Every structure is written in structure tokens, then in C-alpha cells.
Amino acid sequence: MIKVGIIGATGYAGGEIVRLLMGHKDARIVWYGSRSYIDKKYSDVFSNMFQIVEDRCLDDNMEELADQADVIFTATPQGFCASLLKEDILRKTKVIDLSADFRIKDVSVYEQWYKLEHKSPQFLDEAVYGLCEINREQIRRARLVANPGCYPTCSTLSVYPLIKEGLIDPSTLIIDAKSGTSGAGRGAKVDNLFCEVNENIKAYGVAGHRHTPEIEEQLSYAAGEPVRISFTPHLVPMNRGILITAYASLKKEVSYEEVKAVYDNYYEKEYFVRVLEKDVCPQTKWVEGSNFVDVNFKIDPRTKRIIMMGAMDNLVKGAAGQAVQNMNLLFDLPETEGLMLAPMFP
Amino acid sequence: MIKVGIIGATGYAGGEIVRLLMGHKDARIVWYGSRSYIDKKYSDVFSNMFQIVEDRCLDDNMEELADQADVIFTATPQGFCASLLKEDILRKTKVIDLSADFRIKDVSVYEQWYKLEHKSPQFLDEAVYGLCEINREQIRRARLVANPGCYPTCSTLSVYPLIKEGLIDPSTLIIDAKSGTSGAGRGAKVDNLFCEVNENIKAYGVAGHRHTPEIEEQLSYAAGEPVRISFTPHLVPMNRGILITAYASLKKEVSYEEVKAVYDNYYEKEYFVRVLEKDVCPQTKWVEGSNFVDVNFKIDPRTKRIIMMGAMDNLVKGAAGQAVQNMNLLFDLPETEGLMLAPMFP
């Protein structure tokens, strides 16, 4: 039985880790860390867990936690994990960081986009980017996993095969993303009040969202050359779900069957990536509550572009689900353990 | 491995049975019945099941199905199950009917409220009302289970202990209920279009909703005398969830502790009924996707009334979840098998 510690257990992503681990056969949560709610019953913060979780919230003492847990999830604001991580901790336990601290290899890029000084750049090299479908083998051997961002997970998985196979021109890539509001976190801000979000849609972070360099880095590896993209997220009046719609110019004329074969080649054996049937557009509701990413594409011969689409639950495959998938890899468990949840519809 | 047939598998309740059984260790679906979608791939109707369910929809031939299945769920319109049920079917298989056909013992009451002739009243006597927490032992021995309606499940469980113990005057009982829109089914009607339901709330079926006599019958058993109630359902702009707010006059002065003790006495050992802590009001979001019913109460000394509240997911405890719970009882499985899902929040 793996002993799990969670720092940031009372945010939406932290809460989702708890929900998923309740159904995990080989993991047991020993530490519900939450700086804001120390000593409060966890189920008073998330009442869905009433009579399921009896524990009280603890602080975020990572060193002490390292003694008690086999793995620590940090579902914390940017900068937190980097500020506390030490070699001593990584000797004792494994760390899956859900923040951006170890996702970007180039510390100057991190510091420029996040406006933060990176407090432990010495671990950047060894940190493995935890996009399981792509870095599975490195993850298995890692001590420190940088759990990918929600937008980067959906974006990368949706366009990766076509970039990797050189079918599209990376310099033309535009990703227009739409996210449910849980992605904005549980902080009390006017902008995230029900009446401000409901019956509304807007773009935000235009030409400056922090997930841009993360996506670019991953796609650059795939392309074998530096990739620059336009990335625009939008806030949608729904709790969960991310949809991305990506546009790129095709490098040559291709048929539906050829492109489908490329996707299938990459994802046929991937349980969590579903390449939909011809002309079926991904919908976020079809993956809600699950760890699936649904992807598909449409060739537009008029413009010689291809439109790639991906849908997933931002709190599951985009955060907690992928974190658990990473944990399964770290501990040599079946990758789907605790994650075989069918999506909930409606 | 129990072989399960579902008639009406492409409605919302039918789809939820499928979702739940995907996580059930001892049950396997052998028949996805759907008159409207015969021969169509099930996952083309409910795309959340893509690559999870590969079967095609079959017809609603209950006799043939009886040969193949150990249990049949009928998630069908009123009158359907009653029109097809035969002794021969019940000799071969068990039936859990999610419609109202066998919920009301008095056939004239059924026919008056449902404006239907009952086609097989001969089974009314043996049918067991499948409210597990109350009729557990009879359900275990049943061939035919009448799975309770959504409103009656939430209403009955919320007020049952106080009626049974004689703390409230049943003649003063008023139940004001609020339901998500999945309760209205998947039929294409203007009234259920997104734009008609969204940003809107209304009462419907005022002083005439068909669940009224069902609730009254169950409460009458508890009271030991005929009970008549006011019951008003409302349509709420959300997918899932039922909340009931019930009002009744107290027969005598009681303290919080006394009433709490009554509830605890009835529900302490019931996994799926959670009596919340003092002053915590049930919220539908806290039970979403799960088989829980959250109940609580508030004494109002000013009016000498008690306000009882209950929240549950109408598609789970109010339909598919309770049906699976009934199946577990029928086949001597752990009652919670396939139903240990933590509620999803947010």
C-alpha cells in the first residue's frame, strides 16, 4: 500500500486527487495538507467527502511529510514546490508536482513567463515531464515528476502525432483553447463569481498565457526544431472540461485515411487517448470525470489546413488523473489503476 | 458473473446503469435494449462509452432476453413493463423495473394518476418496493423489484424516521422538491431545450404530480395510517440532483439532540444515507455521481415546525444506483458493490 501525502489538498485539483485515490486499490492518503485549513476536518472543506474521509487537514511541512509518505503530490501555487524541494526529500520520497515549477527546462523561460525566481533550478534536469503517453519510460525511473498543465496536456496530445510525423508546418500552428472554470482555482475572486462567469465567454491571457512556453517546449521536441505558436485560452461557463481547437497548414496533400493511420499508430494502444470516428467532434461532456482525452481532426482542402481537436476533463487528465497515472508508473502499478472511471453523462 | 439485460439502455437512467455496471465486479451487460436505436452502436448514442462499450443496441424482446439474462432492468416509459411481464419471464429471470408500474399497490390509484390501464396487476402483490434502506429483507427474496421514483426516494428517506417515530403530524407534511433536468428524460421536447431551461426555474405538476401517491403510500406504511401530502416539484437548470425541502408540524417539543438521535438510529449503519452535521444544509453537488442521500433537519421553534432536507443524484440513488443496489441485494452481493463512487466536486 503506497502512502500518499498531498500538499494543497483543499484546492480543486487536490480534491480531485482525493476523489480518485478513494477508488485506488494500492494507495492510502496519510496527509491532507492545506495551509488555509489546518486542523479543520477535510470533509468540512469538501463536504462531498463527508463520512468518506475522516482526517483533518495538516500543514505543508514537506520535510516531515517526506518521512511519512512514499509519494507527495504538490497541488500548490507556482513557486511553492521549488522553494521547499531538497535533495534530502527526494532521497526519501517521490514527488509529483502539479505546479509549473519543473515543467520548463530553461529556467530563464520559466522566470520570464512566471515572473518568479526559481528557487531550486538544480532539479530541473532530473525532473521528468509527466505526459505519460509520451514519456512513459523516463517517468518510471523518475524521483521528481513535473505533472503537465491542463492546456499543455490537451494541446500536446492533440497535435503531437502530426508534428512528430512532419505532416504539418509548426510555424502555422494556432491553438484556440476553451476551459471550464475549475481551472481558475478555488480562490475567492470577483472574476470567478457565478454571476460573472455564467452566461458569458471571454478570452484571457491573449498572447501571454503561461502555458504557451510549456506547449512550445513539448512540441519543439516533437518537431526537432524550435516551435512558436499562438495560444489563446477562453473561460467557459461550465465546471469542468477543456476543449482545444488547433489549426495548422498541411505540408502536403494527405487523405483522411493517412492522417487517421498516423493518429492510430500513436494512440491505438493508449487506453486514455481515444481517436474518435470520422467527422465526430470531441465534446467535453463525453470525458467528464474520466481520464480520457478524445481527439480528432478534419482536413480542409479549401485552405490546405487541418483542424485538430481534443477534449478532456481539466481536473482529471489535466491534473489529478494524470498525477495518479504518473504515480502508477512510478510504483510499477497497472497504469489504469484507480482511473478506469467511465465518463459521466449527462 | 451476473448477466444483465437493460431495456431502455439509451435513456439517461439506462445510460447511468451502464456507467455504474462498468465498475461492477460481478455483473456483465449482455443486452443493450433500445427500441429507437436497434443495431446502432451503443457508443454512437452515448459517446462517453466510446471504446468502453462495443455492443450494438438490440430490441426490447423481454421474453428472449429472459433466456439470456439473470436480471433485467426496465428503464422504460410507464406501462411498458406491465404490458410485457409474464410469469414465464419471472420464472427465468429477475426483473428490476425502473418505471412506476409496480410501485403502487392499489391498481386504481395507479390507473387514476397515470391515466393508463395496468396490464398485469397480478404481479402487484409480489412486487417489492425497492427502497433498500427500508425493505432490504423483502428485496433479497424478490423476483420483481419496483425501483422507487426519484422524488419518492429522496422524500421518503428524508422524512421516514420522523413519521415512523411519530414526531411529526403527517397531515401537515408539505414537500417542496427541486430537480435537475435529466429527470425529464432524453426526449426531444421544446420545454427541455437548453434555452428554455437555462436561467429559469418553474414549478410543474402542481397538486397533481404522479409521484405524490407513491410517496403517500410509503409514508402511510410508516405512519400506520393514511397520509396525504402536498408535493410540488420544480425544474432547476442543472443536469443532475434532487433537493427536497419538507415542512411538518412537530407533535411535541423536541430538542436538536433528540431528533438527531432518531435519524442516527435509522441511518447510522446505512452507508448510503448520510445525516449531516448540525446546521449543514444538504447540497446536490455534494452527492453528484454517487449513490448517497444527504439528509438533515432544522427545528423552528417560532412555528413549531421542523424543516427536513434531503439531497441526492436523481440518476444514481434516484434511479440507476438504487437499481444496482437492488441487484446486489437480489444476488447476495455486498450492497455497495459498484457503488462506492465518491461524489464528484465540483
Add this chain to the structure above:
Amino acid sequence: MIKVGIIGATGYAGGEIVRLLMGHKDARIVWYGSRSYIDKKYSDVFSNMFQIVEDRCLDDNMEELADQADVIFTATPQGFCASLLKEDILRKTKVIDLSADFRIKDVSVYEQWYKLEHKSPQFLDEAVYGLCEINREQIRRARLVANPGCYPTCSTLSVYPLIKEGLIDPSTLIIDAKSGTSGAGRGAKVDNLFCEVNENIKAYGVAGHRHTPEIEEQLSYAAGEPVRISFTPHLVPMNRGILITAYASLKKEVSYEEVKAVYDNYYEKEYFVRVLEKDVCPQTKWVEGSNFVDVNFKIDPRTKRIIMMGAMDNLVKGAAGQAVQNMNLLFDLPETEGLMLAPMFP
């Protein structure tokens, strides 16, 4: 041209006054008061007003404002208006207070329910309760109008005729209310975040909501005797709208036609109260954005009760619209000026 000052112009009710007055022929806003946003452009706070309102927010100096405005709207937290009001102000200008400070005549009741010391009880006597349809003539002559609460407006108008005519037993009256989330205000609280409210419904303030004594006082006047009610509000995932469902025992057998005649007698000439046709249930969407209250009723011969229903927009007839209606009365303008907006559907 009436010069209007608004204190609390950047809350939802304040913003709605602004919206309505933009279409008012005889009023001009001279003061957008907002303690939190002093010197900020009003249209930076409410961007719907971009290029419509060019003013900047001012402070909440009521004395200075009294010199500049013919009427002051205070859309402020409880206690604010009472703490600043002075005879000198009322000599210079009229005041329409949207808070509860002057709604309840008995200062001890106010202080008990609001947990506040009332700072200017000397004005309670002269304050007129601004429910236009009932107190029209007193309002015309008032200096200080206590604009009714949202729930009390909808509740009182829905049940008033039947109480007044003695058709129902006031001691049996139960009001179950449902409100959109704008009623909770624009403060940044976790409870009002999109993800907490969306896909959720709950009761709150059970047996203790502050609007209870306000409703009771108004109904007591109608009944000619003290009335005590059960009142339970619920939070609904929509921006606007209040629906009330009220239950009471009939004092004698009555026909639909008799009750309809009573309602018509009270409301036939009231532009803003629409008595719907037989068996049509009010829906909040049908009044959205307008000053209408839609009411109707259903007799339940089984329980000898009558169910009364009312729907309105909480920000219009429940706050800003009624405030403007009161202003029109105070200044002898046509009562509907600025308020002839047809409801927006969908």
C-alpha cells in the same frame, strides 16, 4: 430632470439602477457612489456601460450628495443608511433605501434579526414601505422610502390578496423561495464562486433568514393579526430570478373562479403584476430583465390547501426596478416610466 445620486453604484443592484435609468426620460445620474472604487471609471467596473456612462465613481458622502441630488438611492449593506441619515438630509432630498434599515417598524425585531444596533430609529415611523402596489398613496407623500427586499416583494404580492380577503389561514403559511445568485451580491466569497453554485442547489438561512420578519410584518397588516410563517430560501444556479412557492390551508371551499376573481380584483389595474392564466406556472425566465411579477395559484382539493406561486427578476422588481417605480411615485411621474421593458427571452 430629476438629479439622482446612487450610493453603492457598483453592486449588482446599484448597477441595475444605472441600467434602468439610462432609459428613463426624466432622470439623470449625477453621482455614482462606490466606496471601493473611488475615482475609477464606472465603466471599468461594469463594462457593459462602456461608452454609455463616462463618469467616475465618487465616495459615499451622503451630506454632500444631498445638496446635489433630488433623490438618493442607497444600495448599501444593512446599517449603512441608518448610520448616515439625518433630518438635514431628508430636508434637502428624498431617500430610497434599498437596504433593510427602514423596512421593519419594530426596532427590536430589526436588531434581533440583523444583529445590528439601529442608528436612526427616529425615522422608522415616517419611512414608507415601498411596495408600490400596496402603499402607493403613502409613497407619493414620503421623504424616505424603504425599498422592499427581494423575497418579501415576491412573497407578499403572491399571497397578499388571499390573506387580505381571509381565504387562507395565515398560521399555515409556508413560503419556499428560490433565488438566482445575483441576490448574493458581488462580494468575493468562495460560496458564490461559479464552480460552487453551478450544477448545485441548496437551502440556506433555514428558519432564520432575515427576510422572514419583513414578510411577516407586511402579511400581518393584511391579515389584521400577527402572522408567523415558515420561510426557506434556496440558491439556484442562475443569475437572476426569484420564484416563490407558497402553501396555505384554505379557510373554506373555494372554486378556481372565486380565487381568480380575488386576484384580478387586486391586480387587474396593476401593470407590473400579471395574474397568469389557469394552470400556467410562473417561470422566472418570462420576467427576466423586466419589472413584472407573474403570479398564479392552484387549488388542491385533496389537501384543502392552495399553492400560490410568484416569479420576478430579483434585481428589477426585487430591487432596482421597484426603486425606480418608487422614484416615479415620489416625483409624480408615470409609474411605468423607464420600466416598460419587455422581458428578455431566452
Add this chain to the structure above:
Amino acid sequence: MIKVGIIGATGYAGGEIVRLLMGHKDARIVWYGSRSYIDKKYSDVFSNMFQIVEDRCLDDNMEELADQADVIFTATPQGFCASLLKEDILRKTKVIDLSADFRIKDVSVYEQWYKLEHKSPQFLDEAVYGLCEINREQIRRARLVANPGCYPTCSTLSVYPLIKEGLIDPSTLIIDAKSGTSGAGRGAKVDNLFCEVNENIKAYGVAGHRHTPEIEEQLSYAAGEPVRISFTPHLVPMNRGILITAYASLKKEVSYEEVKAVYDNYYEKEYFVRVLEKDVCPQTKWVEGSNFVDVNFKIDPRTKRIIMMGAMDNLVKGAAGQAVQNMNLLFDLPETEGLMLAPMFP
């Protein structure tokens, strides 16, 4: 007083024309045409109009209507207006067609995208594309106005100045659009049920939506050369609102101020187009219920692209409001008459 006939008065766009004309000083509706609801009271179909509109629905006899009305709005499915229009009708009355029948000059393009035979191509030449801000003078002199589609209105107004001034390369233009569900109409379809749309987002009509050639035609006029774009609409869980996010490569390096000056030059005097302040992203809620289009842009020096954004209410500026604006132009009324409604927030 202009006598107005509406054919298709019981769809969402038709209903919105009615709502707007209730506040129009110089227009009176004389014909509420609705094939599906002939003889039914209009306010039974749209109950928001109870006691406001007393008329009953009439048929869609355009010839008879031409004798009675000064202007006919056809808010009808594609093909309807073209199938009934005759020279005789246009001699007697003006026609504002809200369908696509007369928007596209090239009949073969229309027939290819709409899969319909055009029944009256003889009027295509004289029909004026009713995008008021661009074709104002031709509209004034027209007999037949082709009211623009919702997506084309928002798209064209958002990118027009930059295309016209040659700042962007039209061949790189990609428009990613998001629409509320009222755009899907009031037909009873499973896809538009509340539970299917709520908590969900999807793309549809990818690389094949019928508004594509309409946008392309208008932008080709601006560019002075044929323009081909990628256009992808998405369905968003909200009633009203369209947001477009458009991407194009800049032809040369430009500053914020230069681009802002271009937009201002085109729209400074346009009441209904609001160019927002620097870094403010348009939000659909800020224009809800109004005839405004809010536009803005962001230069991305990293990719040498510009991101253009536009938000409007699809039922107002995207349909009924623009139709009324066109009517005002046709009859030499102030262009804003009946349309000075401030957006409703929240």
C-alpha cells in the same frame, strides 16, 4: 407609424424582433406570422409577452401581408423567403430577410453550401447586404435587405478595418467562433436539450459551416481580392452571445497605437461598435440584450500575428437588432431608435 409584419415570429429571432419593437416609437407589429402556431395567442408561445402582446399568430401568406405591412421581416428557414418573393411584393413593401437567401451574390456558392436550389435568383443583384456599419447608404435605398448572419456580423466587423487597410494577410485568417445555444433555434432536437448542452462545449460544422462563404464574400470586398478563411464555430452552454477570436499574420510591424487608430477611424462614429480599451478582452455578457459589438485586438510580436476579438448578442446585433437597425435606415429614422438598450449585467 410603420406597419411591420413578421414571418417566423415564434422562433427565437422572431421573438427578439417583437421584444425590440415593443420599445420602438415608430413601429407597430400588424402580423405575427407562425406556420406552427396559427391562431394561437402569441403570448401563449412566448409567455414573456403576456399582457404585452394580445395578438394571435397568423399564417405566412407573404402576398396578403404585403398589402398590410410597410416592411416584412422573414425570420424563417433558408429557402423560404426565396421561394415566396415576387416583384409584386417588393413593389408594395420592403423586405428584410433574416435567412441566408439573399446574402450571397453567387447563386452557385449559395446552392453548394446550402444544398438548396435558389428559387428567386433574379433578386440577388438588387438585394443589399444589411451590415449597416459598412453598407449604410445602399441600405437606405434598398427594397430587399439581406440581414447578415450572426457569425458573419461579428466576424466581419471585428476584422474588417485591418483587412481593408491591408494590415493583415487575408490568406492567414482563421476565425474561431463561440456561440450561445439560441443560435441553434427553437426546434425540438436531442442535441439541443439542456442536458446535452449544459456543462459541455464542442466544435461543429468544422471546415464546412455555411457562414463561411458569407464571411469570405464580405472580406473579399474589403480585401479587393478573393479571401479564403478557416472558420470553426463552437456551441457554448449559454443562451446568448457570440465571441469570435480571429488570428492573422501582420503584413508589417505595427504598434498598438497604429492599429488602434485604424479601428477608431472606422468605428469612432459608430454607436453600436465599441472598440475597447487596451488589453480589455470582449465578453459576451457585457453586450447581452443590446445591439453593441465590442471589438479589440492584441498584437503578438513573438508570432508576428494579431489576435482580433469581437463579442455581441447573437439575437440582437446578430439577428433582430440589426434587422431593426436596417428598418430604421430603410425608413429614414434615427438609426438607434428602439435600440438604445443598455446591456444587462449580470
